[in-house]
Amino acid sequence: MAVWIDETGTLVRPAESASIEPSPMRAIEITDDLPERMQMLFTEVKKLPDHAEDYRAAIVDWVENGADSRFAMAPHEVLEASQPRPLDHSRAAALFELGCHLHDTVGKDAAVPFWKQAHAANPENWTYKRQAWTLESTPPGEASDMVQEVSDTYGTTWLDDVIANGGGEAYGITPAL
């Protein structure tokens, strides 16, 4: 995710997915010898929207043309293009922050109930889910588990939730270019 900020400290694009090169995971060959869940996972990964080339070109256009770039929004356009925030999302943010605070000050077990509630209050927020999941499936000090198939604590996984929310093609906040 990224935002664009002009020379005066003003947002000219709100938060949106911001890849500038396709994920190498798209190139993974799905073979029959992979476990079924991995085949399903990579199938969804290959459906993720890819706007890397267009997004990179938009950045270059903004750098060259500034406020005259067609990708630089006026203030009212930025506000209107930012994500809706109903009360449930405010509640989810509070629950997630409380969980983070408890994780750091008390321990993970204290955080989990609040993170579960945050996931339920805003099921489309992948940051809340993946932050919680990665602490389940990644031992301290080791590289992050990107697959996130551990589900004992939360009862769901990245793959299950992606499929439930419309598949890989519906994942993320697509930049409106």
Next chain:
Amino acid sequence: MILESLAVDPATFADATGWESKPEGLCKGDQCVPAPEAVTADGLLDVTVVADRLGMAIVEDPDHGLVALGPESGGRALTTTTVPDLPFTDADGNPFSLSSLHGRKVLLVAWASW
């Protein structure tokens, strides 16, 4: 915002949320919301009143004596396009202020390893 009670110092609240307590109400950017009963007799903000006026969710954790206050709701995630002077730490551990980049275009990317 994490609190230990349902009353908060206005300056602390402004630092955490961007909403300042002014004579005309609670204000952020060009937006002001009337809240005449938000300030208590001892000069603190009544969090229940503020939350009601701004659509902020309150989550209480009595086991740990904590209160979490969510961001304002009812509209869009952004209420202003003015970027706050966010404090960061650079790769060498030194304080880094976003405002130090004024005069240049900034692409601010948030990323996680998962």
